[in-house]
Amino acid sequence: MNKIKNHFENIQQIKYLNKLSGISRINELRSNGMDSFINSGFPAEISNSEKWKFSNINPIAREKFSLVSEIDKYTTTSLDNSLINHNANTNRLVFIDGQLDKNNTDIGSISDDCLISTFNNSDSKSNKIINNNLGNLINIENDIFSAINSAFINDGLLINIKKNTKITGPISLLFITTNRDKKIATFPRVLIVCEEGSESSIIEGHVSYSDQPSLNVPVVEINLNNRASLNHYRYMIDNPKGYHIANTKVSVNEKSHYNSFSFSTGSKITRNELEINMNEKYSYCNLNGLYITSDKNHIDNHININHKNTHTKSNIFYKGILKDSSKAVFSGRVLVERNAQKTQATQSDKNLLLSPNVRINTKPSLEIYADDVQCGHGATASYFGDEAMFYMQSRGIDKKTSEQLLILGFAEEIVEQIPSLSIRKFFSDILIHRSI
Amino acid sequence: MLQIENLHVSIGNIKILKGINLSVNSGEIHAIMGPNGSGKSTLANVIAGKPEYIIDEGNISFNNTSIDNLTPDERANLGIFLAFQYPVELPGIPMKQFIKTSLDAKLKSKNMKETTIREFNEILKVESENIGIDTKLIKRSVNEGFSGGEKKRNEMLQMALLKPELSILDETDSGLDIDALKTVGQSVNKLSTEENATLIVTHYQRLLNYITPTKVHVLIDGKISKSGDAQLAKDLELRGYDWIKSLT
Numbered sequence: 001m002n003k004i005k006n007h008f009e010n011i012q013q014i015k016y017l018n019k020l021s022g023i024s025r026i027n028e029l030r031s032n033g034m035d036s037f038i039n040s041g042f043p044a045e046i047s048n049s050e051k052w053k054f055s056n057i058n059p060i061a062r063e064k065f066s067l068v069s070e071i072d073k074y075t076t077t078s079l080d081n082s083l084i085n086h087n088a089n090t091n092r093l094v095f096i097d098g099q100l101d102k103n104n105t106d107i108g109s110i111s112d113d114c115l116i117s118t119f120n121n122s123d124s125k126s127n128k129i130i131n132n133n134l135g136n137l138i139n140i141e142n143d144i145f146s147a148i149n150s151a152f153i154n155d156g157l158l159i160n161i162k163k164n165t166k167i168t169g170p171i172s173l174l175f176i177t178t179n180r181d182k183k184i185a186t187f188p189r190v191l192i193v194c195e196e197g198s199e200s201s202i203i204e205g206h207v208s209y210s211d212q213p214s215l216n217v218p219v220v221e222i223n224l225n226n227r228a229s230l231n232h233y234r235y236m237i238d239n240p241k242g243y244h245i246a247n248t249k250v251s252v253n254e255k256s257h258y259n260s261f262s263f264s265t266g267s268k269i270t271r272n273e274l275e276i277n278m279n280e281k282y283s284y285c286n287l288n289g290l291y292i293t294s295d296k297n298h299i300d301n302h303i304n305i306n307h308k309n310t311h312t313k314s315n316i317f318y319k320g321i322l323k324d325s326s327k328a329v330f331s332g333r334v335l336v337e338r339n340a341q342k343t344q345a346t347q348s349d350k351n352l353l354l355s356p357n358v359r360i361n362t363k364p365s366l367e368i369y370a371d372d373v374q375c376g377h378g379a380t381a382s383y384f385g386d387e388a389m390f391y392m393q394s395r396g397i398d399k400k401t402s403e404q405l406l407i408l409g410f411a412e413e414i415v416e417q418i419p420s421l422s423i424r425k426f427f428s429d430i431l432i433h434r435s436i
Numbered sequence: 437m438l439q440i441e442n443l444h445v446s447i448g449n450i451k452i453l454k455g456i457n458l459s460v461n462s463g464e465i466h467a468i469m470g471p472n473g474s475g476k477s478t479l480a481n482v483i484a485g486k487p488e489y490i491i492d493e494g495n496i497s498f499n500n501t502s503i504d505n506l507t508p509d510e511r512a513n514l515g516i517f518l519a520f521q522y523p524v525e526l527p528g529i530p531m532k533q534f535i536k537t538s539l540d541a542k543l544k545s546k547n548m549k550e551t552t553i554r555e556f557n558e559i560l561k562v563e564s565e566n567i568g569i570d571t572k573l574i575k576r577s578v579n580e581g582f583s584g585g586e587k588k589r590n591e592m593l594q595m596a597l598l599k600p601e602l603s604i605l606d607e608t609d610s611g612l613d614i615d616a617l618k619t620v621g622q623s624v625n626k627l628s629t630e631e632n633a634t635l636i637v638t639h640y641q642r643l644l645n646y647i648t649p650t651k652v653h654v655l656i657d658g659k660i661s662k663s664g665d666a667q668l669a670k671d672l673e674l675r676g677y678d679w680i681k682s683l684t
Contacts, residue, residue, distance in 0.1 A: 388524050390486050394509075394520075395598070396542045398507075405529050409527055409529035411528070412577075
């Protein structure tokens with residue numbers, strides 16, 4: 001227990017930790033997560049592993065964070081509306097410092113097509129789904145951040161898209177870290193179960209208003225049943241001192257389709273882990289991502305795709321824009337198992353370097369045990385083209401505007417992959433705001 | 437309008453221009469001809485302000501003001517336009533946005549109001565038709581996937597829209613088929629007035645079948661070896677650059 005107290009200063013005062021949840025699976029995960037954390041400790045001890053080779057997370061281990069039990073008074077008007085209202089008709093759930101904020105939450109229009117419930121407020125039907133699914137995709141023993149998240153599960157969220165339903169607008173989840181006089185730690189937990197033949201879009205946003213080195217450790221588990229499709233948009237806007245270590249685990253089944261778009265910016269250390277299991281034949285995933293680093297930011301995108309069956313298809317396309325003295329890591333590992341014949345897999349990571357002091361470690365890799373597959377991978381890192389800058393300036397466009405246009409142009413190839421026009425506009429707007 | 441005096445230019449440690457004197461007045465069309473490696477493109481680029489070239493000696497002035505210390509965009513907004521030999525592809529930057537930003541920058545530098553989107557679309561439509569540029573290209577990213585001819589037509593389109601005082605065409609004719617060559621010739625003739633001037637940098641005489649230059653200069657090894665009228669280009673076509681070299 002001392003090990004935990006070293007990192008979380010007010011653990012005794014957090015009431016929910018001493019209370020059993022009405023959901024047996026949650027009690028089990030909390031207890032396993034806590035045991036695992038006590039046994040393995042914080043990342044300081046694991047930073048020499050291959051998995052963390054390019055990301056030093058010792059600074060996180062050295063901090064002491066506070067847990068939050070209730071939402072303190074804050075003014076909702078201080079929230080940046082542009083980050084919330086990307087679509088006036090969007091169904092949204094807002095979590096402030098890890099807990100549902102009812103004032104900003106509105107899911108009225110979709111309640112018939114799906115089941116949305118927080119873990120603290122779930123009925124027997126939700127409990128059953130949580131008991132059957134929560135924690136199935138994570139590995140508490142081997143992943144310390146999934147373990148910590150599980151140890152501190154509180155007001156998690158279940159989204160269950162019902163069989164053969166098509167949800168037209170996106171469901172927006174916004175996790176906000178407020179600015180307090182202490183370093184707070186939050187552990188958002190989301191379980192998404194898309195039933196057979198359903199179609200939906202979910203936007204998951206993490207925004208920090210804190211100027212403290214706060215810690216945010218979200219875990220999102222997604223189970224796509226046969227023929228289900230999900231567009232998952234994820235964005236992270238943190239402060240330059242913040243820590244964001246996210247785990248997204250996805251199980252993709254027969255003829256189901258997972259389409260993701262990830263946008264990260266800011267933060268002292270960000271790690272986005274994304275693991276996709278292509279379990280059944282004809283499953284498909286398409287992962288697009290954009291990361292913008294500045295100052296001394298560090299952003300690490302760590303992707304694993306496991307092709308476990310025939311005729312599965314995956315595509316990874318990420319781009320990075322690196323400024324100042326920032327650092328980015330891209331690690332994409334695609335595993336094609338022996339019986340996953342006719343797999344098609346591509347991955348690409350391209351980086352635009354805007355300063356000689358940036359550093360990129362990019363490592364796309366393929367591990368293939370089947371013999372009838374089509375796979376390819378590549379990575380690039382390049383500076384701004386001098387010719388492009390001269391061409392634009394020779395048209396009267398000043399240096400700063402030319403740079404902005406080139407950055408936005410570089411990002412456009414990723415942004416244009418977003419199928420929904422309103423969501424594409426939302427991301428373009430954040431991009432303009434963040435890249436200039 | 438353009439006054440170049442004793443211009444010496446180098447890139448890295450290599451001296452390329454070795455004392456150029458050139459004077460271009462309003463209403464004139466000058467052709468700079470010369471063999472490969474003689475410094476023609478360097479001259480075009482250095483007037484437009486390409487950063488990697490170093491002026492070792494001499495100076496360039498435009499409308500009686502030295503422009504040596506101005507950035508390329510400042511020169512462009514004074515009225516200098518360079519049509520590139522190899523127009524650059526700008527993936528992800530839409531043609532319309534690029535051209536409008538460019539036009540607005542010029543208007544802004546003259547303290548004039550920016551064009552509205554409607555006004556801009558109207559001007560763009562008219563000029564695109566004049567140049568014969570496919571409207572589908574206007575919807576794409578700048579020069580991305582354009583053929584050589586389409587890129588050069590795009591340069592002419594921008595030139596027509598920006599209405600520069602001094603247009604510099606850097607081997608705009610290279611790699612063009614007869615139709616595209618004709619378009620370039622027509623564009624230059626159409627834009628030429630008593631108030632502006634054109635500097636055509638070319639290896640071959642063939643573009644000059646469509647444009648009659650006021651003056652022709654032959655550049656050899658970083659220096660102007662011979663100047664004359666339109667007849668000089670024709671003589672060169674018959675006798676080759678070795679003829680000039682033998683005279684010097």
